[in-house]
Amino acid sequence: MTMIINRIYSITATEEPNAFMVDADIEVSGERFRSKHAYRESDPHGLSPVIKQWIANHPDFLIGSYMTPAAQTPEEVREQIPALTARQFRLGLVAGGYAPAQVIKAIDTMPDGTAKETAKIEWEYAATFNRTHPLIATVAVALGLNDSQIDAMWLTAVNL
Structure with a gap:
């Protein structure tokens, strides 16, 4: 199965260390779509290795900080x-x-x-x-x- 990242819109840190939410335009086996993907640096499966390589190739890409959710009323x-x-x-x-x-x-x-x-x-x-x-x-x-x-x-x- 071929996976390609066409564009990363955002990468945001999560509460968990070394885990991120990635908003990306991806292609999987020729089908293109926008996806929000939970990514862990240690995950060797699925889209994670492709994201890891993309991040390595784009070291200046700004990764958003984790923001503690506001307490609910x-x-x-x-x-x-x-x-x-x-x-x-x-x-x-x-x-x-x-x-x-x-x-x-x-x-x-x-x-x-x-x-x-x-x-x-x-x-x-x-x-x-x-x-x-x-x-x-x-x-x-x-x-x-x-x-x-x-x-x-x-x-x-x-x-x-």
Whole structure:
């Protein structure tokens, strides 16, 4: 199998010593495409020896420094929390000491209007619940739960 590097767009260091992410235009057996490749200097397989030779032939090519990723905000972390099925969500409430009837009561105390009707439909018919859905915040306030408590209950419910 013939591998050719037509162009290297960037080489960036990673957290691991002697490991890099390489963005390149390559050709493999006559087929050309752009690829992002994880490259380790010690890897003797695949595209790695070709990249190693290219780097040796281009000693002045600027290798980007590794940048520690910025810490995620709590909201960004919550966006990544898995959705719960309706079953998991309700069992999670019960495991946390809350009855589903308390959710219905919380929704019933909302002011009449579209938001209340939407919340009723979401509660009754949603197949899944996302941690960041507005209904979760509404119910949490009514139940006196803070974000940390909801997160803990949610992560427990994922395994139910």
